Amino acid sequence: MLNSKRLVLAHFWLAFVVFGLALLLGEWQMFVRSPLNPWISNSDLYYRSVTAHGSAMGYVFPTLIAMGFGYAITEFALKKALIGRRWAWAGLALVAVGAITAMIPVSLGLASVLYTFYPPMIANPFFYIGVVLVVLGSWIWVALMAINLTAWKRENPGKPVPLAMFANVAGAYLWGWTAVGAAIEILLLIMPVALGLKTTIDAGLSRVFFSWTLHAIVYFWLMPTYIAYYTIFPRAIGGRLYSDAMARIAFILFVVVAMPIGVHHLFADPQVGAGFKFIQSVFTAVVALPTLMTIFTICASAELAGRLRGGKGPFGWVAALPWQNPMMLAVTFSFLMLGFGGAGGLINMSYQLDASIHNTQWITGHFHLIFGGAIVIMYFAIAYDLWPHLTGRALNSARLIKAQLWLWFVGMIVTTFPWHYVGILGMPRRMASYDYANSAIAPQALSVSLSVFGGLLLVISGGLFFAVLIRGHLAARTDPGTYQFSVAVHEPVRVPVALNGFALWVTLMIVLTAINYGYPIAQLLALKGNAVPAIYMGATR
Amino acid sequence: MSTERLFSFKNHWFAASIGVTGALVVLSLIGGFVVLPYATTTASFAGIWDAICSAAGVPRATAPSDVAKPDFTTSNVVINSQMFGAQDARSVGRGATLAMQCAICHGSNRQGQIDTPNLEGQPAAAIYKQLRDFKAGSRTNAVMAPFAVRLSEQDMLDLAAYYAYLPRQPGAHPALALDAPVIVARGAPMRSVAACSSCHGTTDAKLGTPWLDGQSAVYIKAQLQAFATGERRNDISEQMRNIARQMTALEIDAAARYYAGRP
Numbered sequence: 001m002l003n004s005k006r007l008v009l010a011h012f013w014l015a016f017v018v019f020g021l022a023l024l025l026g027e028w029q030m031f032v033r034s035p036l037n038p039w040i041s042n043s044d045l046y047y048r049s050v051t052a053h054g055s056a057m058g059y060v061f062p063t064l065i066a067m068g069f070g071y072a073i074t075e076f077a078l079k080k081a082l083i084g085r086r087w088a089w090a091g092l093a094l095v096a097v098g099a100i101t102a103m104i105p106v107s108l109g110l111a112s113v114l115y116t117f118y119p120p121m122i123a124n125p126f127f128y129i130g131v132v133l134v135v136l137g138s139w140i141w142v143a144l145m146a147i148n149l150t151a152w153k154r155e156n157p158g159k160p161v162p163l164a165m166f167a168n169v170a171g172a173y174l175w176g177w178t179a180v181g182a183a184i185e186i187l188l189l190i191m192p193v194a195l196g197l198k199t200t201i202d203a204g205l206s207r208v209f210f211s212w213t214l215h216a217i218v219y220f221w222l223m224p225t226y227i228a229y230y231t232i233f234p235r236a237i238g239g240r241l242y243s244d245a246m247a248r249i250a251f252i253l254f255v256v257v258a259m260p261i262g263v264h265h266l267f268a269d270p271q272v273g274a275g276f277k278f279i280q281s282v283f284t285a286v287v288a289l290p291t292l293m294t295i296f297t298i299c300a301s302a303e304l305a306g307r308l309r310g311g312k313g314p315f316g317w318v319a320a321l322p323w324q325n326p327m328m329l330a331v332t333f334s335f336l337m338l339g340f341g342g343a344g345g346l347i348n349m350s351y352q353l354d355a356s357i358h359n360t361q362w363i364t365g366h367f368h369l370i371f372g373g374a375i376v377i378m379y380f381a382i383a384y385d386l387w388p389h390l391t392g393r394a395l396n397s398a399r400l401i402k403a404q405l406w407l408w409f410v411g412m413i414v415t416t417f418p419w420h421y422v423g424i425l426g427m428p429r430r431m432a433s434y435d436y437a438n439s440a441i442a443p444q445a446l447s448v449s450l451s452v453f454g455g456l457l458l459v460i461s462g463g464l465f466f467a468v469l470i471r472g473h474l475a476a477r478t479d480p481g482t483y484q485f486s487v488a489v490h491e492p493v494r495v496p497v498a499l500n501g502f503a504l505w506v507t508l509m510i511v512l513t514a515i516n517y518g519y520p521i522a523q524l525l526a527l528k529g530n531a532v533p534a535i536y537m538g539a540t541r
Numbered sequence: 542m543s544t545e546r547l548f549s550f551k552n553h554w555f556a557a558s559i560g561v562t563g564a565l566v567v568l569s570l571i572g573g574f575v576v577l578p579y580a581t582t583t584a585s586f587a588g589i590w591d592a593i594c595s596a597a598g599v600p601r602a603t604a605p606s607d608v609a610k611p612d613f614t615t616s617n618v619v620i621n622s623q624m625f626g627a628q629d630a631r632s633v634g635r636g637a638t639l640a641m642q643c644a645i646c647h648g649s650n651r652q653g654q655i656d657t658p659n660l661e662g663q664p665a666a667a668i669y670k671q672l673r674d675f676k677a678g679s680r681t682n683a684v685m686a687p688f689a690v691r692l693s694e695q696d697m698l699d700l701a702a703y704y705a706y707l708p709r710q711p712g713a714h715p716a717l718a719l720d721a722p723v724i725v726a727r728g729a730p731m732r733s734v735a736a737c738s739s740c741h742g743t744t745d746a747k748l749g750t751p752w753l754d755g756q757s758a759v760y761i762k763a764q765l766q767a768f769a770t771g772e773r774r775n776d777i778s779e780q781m782r783n784i785a786r787q788m789t790a791l792e793i794d795a796a797a798r799y800y801a802g803r804p
Contacts (some may be wrong), residue, residue, distance in 0.1 A: 039726065043745070199623050256562070273598025278573030282565065435727045497545045498554030504547055508562060515566055519597060527600065533621045 002389055002483070003081045004071055007088055009390045011068025012383060014096060015061050016469070019376075022056035023462045025049045027455040030415075034452045035436040035445040043432035047112035050430070052103060054115030057371075059134050060099045062221040065379050066175070067091065067141040069224045070168050072386060074145065076483045077162040078152045084144045091144075094137030102130025110538035114430070116214065117182075117190065119206040122534045125194040128186045135179050145172035153501075160492040161500050163247055164231040164485045170251040171223030173506055177513070178220060178259050181212025193534045200531035204271030205524040211262035212517060219258035219287075221371055225378035226251070229298050229331060232385055234486035236327035239305025244488035246297045248499045253290035255505045257283050260516035264349045268358050271530075272520050277351060280516055284349040291342060295335065302331075304489070326401045330381035333409035337373035340413075341366060344420065359430075362423025365416040372458075373412040377405065380465055387472045388480040395472045404464035411457030418447035418454070616679040616775040618670045620749050625665035629702060636703025639696055642688065655759045658751070662709030665701035667751040671775075672697040680775040709752070722795035724788065732787040737796055758801035765793045 002008070029049050032040050040046070067088075074082050082088065104126060105111040111123030149161065149169045161169075189206045192198045230250075234241045241247065263280040266272050306317025322328050344366040347353045357363065387395050395401075422444045427434070436445040498504055524530065550556045578584060578592040586592040595601075647653040647660050660668065674680035675689035676697075692700070721738065723729075728736035740747040742754060753761060767773035768785035776782055785793075 043739075199621060256558075271598070273596050274577070275570075275573035275593070275596030276598070278577060278596075279566070279569040282569040282572070286565065433727060435723060435730065437723070438729070438731055440731045496552075496554055497547045498552065498558070501547075504555060504558065508558065512562065512566075523598065536622060 002072065002075050004075060004085055004088070005390050005392075007082075007085060007092070008068045008072045008386070010089075010092060011064045011071070012386075012390070014092070015064035015068065015379075016383070016466070018056045018064070018099065019061045020462055020466060022053045022061065023459060025053040026057075027452075027459050029053065030452045030455045033431070033433055034448045035434075036449055036452055039433045044109055044112065046432040047114070048106055048109055051112050051114050052106045055102060055106065055131070056099070058115045058217070059131060060095065062224075062371075062375070062379075063134060063138045064092075064095060065382070066171060066220065066224050067095075067138060069227070069382055069386075070141060070145055070172065072390075073164045073168045073227070074148045077165040077168075077485060078148065080152070082144070083148050083151055087140055088144055091137040091140035094140070095134050098130045098133025098135075098137060100130070101133060102127050104130075108538070112537050117185070117206070117210060119185075119190060119193075119201045119203045120532050120534050121537060122190065122193050122201070123537050125191065128190055128194055132183070132186055135183060138179070139176060142172040142176040145169050158494065160244075160495040162485065163241075163244055163488070164227060166248060166500070167223065167227045167230065167251045169502065170255050170505075171220060171227070173502055174216060174223070174255050174258060174509075175220040177506070177509060178213050178216035181209045181214075181262070185209035185213075199534055201534050202524065202531045204269065204530060205521070207266060207269060208263070208272060208517070208520055208524060211265045212259070212513075213262070214265050215262040215284075216259040218367070218371065219254050221375050223254070224382060225334065225375045226254075226294060228378050228382050228385075229294060229334075231485040232382070233298060233327055233331050234301040234305065235484055236385065237302065237305045237322050237325055239301055239308055239486075241486040241488040242297050242300035242304060244490065244492045245495070245499060246293055247488075248495070250290040250293045250297070252499070252502075252505050253287070253293075255502065256508045256512065257287045259509060260512040261287060263516070263520070264354075267351055267354045271524060276516065276520050281349055281351055283512070283516065285346075288342065288346065291338070295338075298331070298335075301486075324398075324402070326384055326398070326405060327381055329402060329405050330377050330384075333405060334374045334377050334381075337369050337377070337409070337412060341369035341374055344369065357423050359428060360423035361419045361427045361429050364429045365419030365423060368419070369412065369416040373409075373416065377408050377412075380405065380408070383465075383469065386483075387469065388478070389483050391473055391475075392477055392480065393472055393475040394478045394480075395468065396475050397468045397471050400464055400468050400471075404461050404468060407457050407461035407464065411454050411461055414454030414457060415451045416454070418451040422447045613774060614677060614679040616670075616674050616777050617677065618673045618777075620666045620670060622748055625669070625701065625705065628706060632699045632702040633706045634703075635696075636699035636701070636706075639692075639700050640703055643700070646684065655757045656763060658756055658760050660704045661707040663704050663751050664746070664749075665698075665705035666749045668704050669697050669701035670749050672700060674775040680773060709755070722792070722799050724792040724796050725799055729787065729792075734784050734787045737800075741800075753800040754803035756800055758797040761797040761800055762793055765797070 029046060031037055032046060071082055071088055102111070105124035106127060108124075111127035113121040113123045113127070117123075145168060149165060152165070153161065185206050189201060189209065193201045230241060230247045261280045261284040263272055263277055264284045267277055302321060303317050305322075306320045309317075309320040309322070311317030311320030344362070347357065348363065348366060384395060384401055423429075425444055427441075427444055427448075434441055434444070434448075436442055436448075546552060547555060550559075574593045574596040575589065578586065578596045584592075584595065586595065643660070644653075646657045648657075649661070653659060671680060672689055672692060675682065675685045676692060678686070724734070725737040728734045728739070737753070739745050740750045742752045746752070764773065765785045765788065768776070768781045769788070771782060774782060788796075
């Protein structure tokens with residue numbers, strides 16, 4: 001039973017339209033700075049595109065997926081109508097208006113600051129206002145998730161919160177706190193400068209606040225993916241979830257340690273002390289735990305499914321898995337990309353190893369593999385899984401879906417592996433052009449060209465994805481039945497209070513933030529004379 | 542179950558999570574603030590508190606004797622994008638009067654001497670900075686210096702406003718318009734040479750840099766050579782000296798010829 005079909009569909013469609021446009025921009029960027037194309041002689045156009053691509057892919061697309069999926073989970077898992085549906089529409093409207101508000105100055109060339117803002121570059125104020133509106137819209141979602149969970153708990157005292165909802169609210173709380181860093185940066189540091197009230201900005205402090213958001217935002221993007229691993233995948237392949245408690249602990253760990261670790265993005269920044277870099281490096285290592293636990297639990301769940309389907313012996317169950325099933329395929333690809341991307345991530349978070357790849361194309365490769373690969377491929381799978389329930393029509397494109405998932409996987413590998421490689425060779429990121437005629441750079445030309453073709457595969461895959469969804473809207477009406485989440489091997493009858501709510505974990509998250517960020521922020525606030533002149537985008541200089 | 546208290550050390554979930562997190566914090570604090578600072582071979586600390594402060598990033602004053610004193614006058618001009626904002630007609634007018642003494646060398650309508658720069662349409666910040674440098678002696682020229690020493694701060698602002706107000710003149714030899722040479726369009730990344738166009742126009746312009754379009758090739762070449770030899774050193778961060786030193790003679794020629802042919 002889904003009462004808010006139109007609400008969820010609206011979120012998904014807006015998300016995917018934004019994704020489709022940003023995907024085309026991404027491929028264009030790869031093409032124009034590759035040796036396959038003579039230099040466009042206009043780096044400004046390139047940076048406009050990078051800003052649009054990053055802002056759309058980073059702020060708008062995953063936020064809308066998390067919101068739409070969150071509303072669907074609320075109704076499916078709690079088996080009651082969403083409380084505050086009008087507010088949810090208002091949230092969506094804010095995101096949509098914010099996205100358009102931000103994109104206008106970007107396309108006019110007044111906001112080429114990239115999605116990470118990079119003060120002292122200062123964009124037109126409407127760019128930041130747009131981003132703030134997107135965040136405000138998402139905070140409505142955060143509040144609604146909390147309200148719906150609280151209301152359900154009041155009506156069902158002592159009952160375990162369904163895992164899908166528990167994980168969903170974990171994502172909401174994580175995002176609520178994570179977004180605070182960038183919100184402080186924009187409202188208190190950047191906006192006064194963008195509005196012309198000040199002409200200098202403390203770039204170092206701004207970067208510290210952004211790092212507060214910058215890492216955990218990825219875990220917010222990751223949440224729908226992990227929810228799908230735990231609560232959709234075992235059911236979709238005809239098995240059971242290996243452990244409900246393990247799943248809860250994994251999501252709790254994300255809430256607690258995904259956020260106070262962002263300083264590992266500032267390893268090369270001088271304004272943060274080495275001691276704090278070390279602490280946050282340690283906690284970054286800890287955040288690998290919930291992912292490793294997830295891989296264990298999901299593989300165990302897959303083994304259960306394989307054995308239920310008659311698989312025998314140490315590896316027989318692998319062959320017995322339903323490899324024709326899109327969800328099986330998507331999770332496999334997602335895990336492979338998560339494995340490679342995660343291994344790269346462990347290198348990034350190591351203080352010394354980071355030095356050799358910091359600010360190179362390796363980093364671009366890393367986050368595209370994790371986000372564009374492991375995460376987004378599960379967004380596709382979530383859409384495929386939900387679509388019949390949203391449209392009331394069957395999704396009859398099994399071959400197309402498989403082709404789409406394969407193309408996305410192969411495309412993402414072909415795109416990102418060469419990026420990692422040229423990163424090791426030292427190719428810097430965020431550059432509009434490279435002189436491949438230079439004998440020192442020429443050996444990188446082949447790898448860069450390869451990744452352009454990887455991007456082309458991604459564009460084709462994106463096209464197929466839209467074809468599948470549109471065909472879904474045109475198919476014959478059918479009754480999709482009741483939506484089911486995975487059932488655990490041992491369904492929880494009762495769970496400890498600690499695993500049924502977030503009071504303790506949100507408190508820990510905030511305390512850890514204070515420990516890991518308190519002193520660096522306080523010190524930068526207290527220091528005088530560290531502001532630098534603002535550089536206004538698009539201004540006559 | 543609803544009676545189970547969460548925030549109590551009797552609740553083993555609470556106790557364990559606080560305990561494990563606390564232990565991890567303490568261990569990483571010891572590691573990051575005590576063990577690692579002492580593990581570095583280059584640092585010497587007065588005591589453990591000194592090591593902790595160092596790891597926390599507490600700024601420390603450096604001994605003044607560490608600062609090398611240059612044997613020439615360094616440029617001390619501070620400019621920001623707000624200094625030359627609104628156009629002031631009176632300032633432009635005063636600048637026009639003052640500029641009559643400049644015309645003898647810099648000419649008008651690009652009719653100046655071949656070894657002087659064209660000033661019409663230059664950004665105000667660029668004019669102002671060079672005048673200040675000539676006056677202070679951080680840029681030296683036997684002809685310019687006597688003019689500049691007589692100028693007041695307001696005179697220099699007025700001259701800057703006047704020349705910025707004038708329209709840029711069309712190129713002397715537009716027929717020569719060439720494709721941008723590599724050094725202009727892309728620089729030489731492997732020698733840390735940024736593209737000329739990333740500061741001097743076409744791709745991007747930076748505060749205080751002059752437009753080079755339509756400048757005399759002789760003048761551009763002379764300045765690059767002066768930067769390369771260190772004869773001219775009023776580029777505050779040594780950016781032009783570093784670039785010019787790394788440029789080949791052919792690149793200097795190509796850049797000078799290219800800009801001279803620009804409209």
